[in-house]
Amino acid sequence: MTHRIDQLENGMILSEDVYDESGELILSLGTVLSSAQIDRLEERGVLFVSIVVHSDDVNVNPVVAREAQIHEKYNDAVHRFKDVFQTLKFGNKIAYSDVEDIASPLVDEVMENTSIARQLWQLKTCDLYTFDHSVTVSLVSALLAKWLKFDEATVRDAAVAGLMHDIGKINIPDQILNKPSSLTAEEYKVMKTHATLGYVLLMNNGNMPHQVIAAVHHHHERYDGTGYPSGLVRNEIEPLTRIVAIADVFSAMTTHRVYKKAKNPFLVAKEMREASYGSLDPEYIQAFITGISNYYVGNVVKLSNHEVGEVIMIHKSEPHRPLVKVGDKFIDLIKDHTIDIEEVVF
Numbered sequence: 001m002t003h004r005i006d007q008l009e010n011g012m013i014l015s016e017d018v019y020d021e022s023g024e025l026i027l028s029l030g031t032v033l034s035s036a037q038i039d040r041l042e043e044r045g046v047l048f049v050s051i052v053v054h055s056d057d058v059n060v061n062p063v064v065a066r067e068a069q070i071h072e073k074y075n076d077a078v079h080r081f082k083d084v085f086q087t088l089k090f091g092n093k094i095a096y097s098d099v100e101d102i103a104s105p106l107v108d109e110v111m112e113n114t115s116i117a118r119q120l121w122q123l124k125t126c127d128l129y130t131f132d133h134s135v136t137v138s139l140v141s142a143l144l145a146k147w148l149k150f151d152e153a154t155v156r157d158a159a160v161a162g163l164m165h166d167i168g169k170i171n172i173p174d175q176i177l178n179k180p181s182s183l184t185a186e187e188y189k190v191m192k193t194h195a196t197l198g199y200v201l202l203m204n205n206g207n208m209p210h211q212v213i214a215a216v217h218h219h220h221e222r223y224d225g226t227g228y229p230s231g232l233v234r235n236e237i238e239p240l241t242r243i244v245a246i247a248d249v250f251s252a253m254t255t256h257r258v259y260k261k262a263k264n265p266f267l268v269a270k271e272m273r274e275a276s277y278g279s280l281d282p283e284y285i286q287a288f289i290t291g292i293s294n295y296y297v298g299n300v301v302k303l304s305n306h307e308v309g310e311v312i313m314i315h316k317s318e319p320h321r322p323l324v325k326v327g328d329k330f331i332d333l334i335k336d337h338t339i340d341i342e343e344v345v346f
Helices: 035-043 062-089 094-110 126-147 153-163 167-171 185-191 194-205 209-220 239-253 265-275 282-293
Strands: 002-004 023-027 047-051 300-303 308-313 323-326 329-332 340-345
Touching: 002 194, 023 035, 023 282, 047 300, 062 094, 062 126, 062 167, 094 126, 094 153, 126 282, 153 209, 153 239, 167 194, 194 209, 239 265, 239 282, 265 282, 265 340, 300 323
Parallel strands: none
Antiparallel strands: 002 047, 300 308, 300 340, 308 323, 323 329
16 A cells, blocks of 8 residues: 555555665665654655555565564554553553553563564654653663563563653643753753652552662662762662663663754664763663674664665674675774764664
8 A cells, every 4th residue: 555655654564665766775675664764765755655554465574574563562552651641640540560561562572582672773653752762661671671681570570660760751741841842951950850750659559569669760860879869879779770771861862853863773882881981880781782782783884984884793892883894895893983883774
């Protein structure tokens, strides 16, 4: 079925190759669309594309079909969490099991050791930022808890904590919460109250585990004591809270906003490593970077010299500067610091 560009959504699958006006292939049949790819189609002047309606419409690669299923689960979680958000906003209570049910399908993907980590920078629903961010934090929290070798029950609690971490924002004025530009100092002061507001909300709601409530209250605390609301340091911050803090930072850095362009995952790895020297738990950061770097190989990237190539190997010492194959040549970014990765194409 033919769709206009403005009708496209994350997780849709192309049923035909897409070319620009010059005849250059932009995206191949079977591609699972991400926000970045939809933006690229629009930038290249594409007006219409053909989308899979039934699985019989195109011989979809099993890996691609699996990715589409993950997109569907992710988008479903975003919309279901929006309902929870509205339920609490109207003063009603929720059961812990209701939140668990939202996070559970994505946690199942994490526990099955699929390639879900590879899709982290593709799973975005730009028109639902508040809810999208919460689901991303939930997913990343579960991944990190798994990489840190916590048991499955803790991985599931981490996912719920990530999902609920910003729930205090239901009491933040909409003009601040949905502002399409940077906040003023006074607005930021109001926004910072969401951590304590979320804590009070969940305490009054009841039936929420202590570690989940702690993560909601303290996910903006920093390892060096520079965070809020309590200025906690190091081991005063509970393990689940440290996990959610890292997931929150990752999601914020990889999300495109009107006033802030999303950073590519290689730059994020570099900046998060730097953050481990002060604001974030260094052991947890190392586990996160090591875990997610395993999924960088095979990415097609655009370099700062305008060449496009495939990531061939990741250097453990500097995962943000991999070995890239461009045509018949190899560019080792750990040796050539004049070139950086500008964008992950897919």
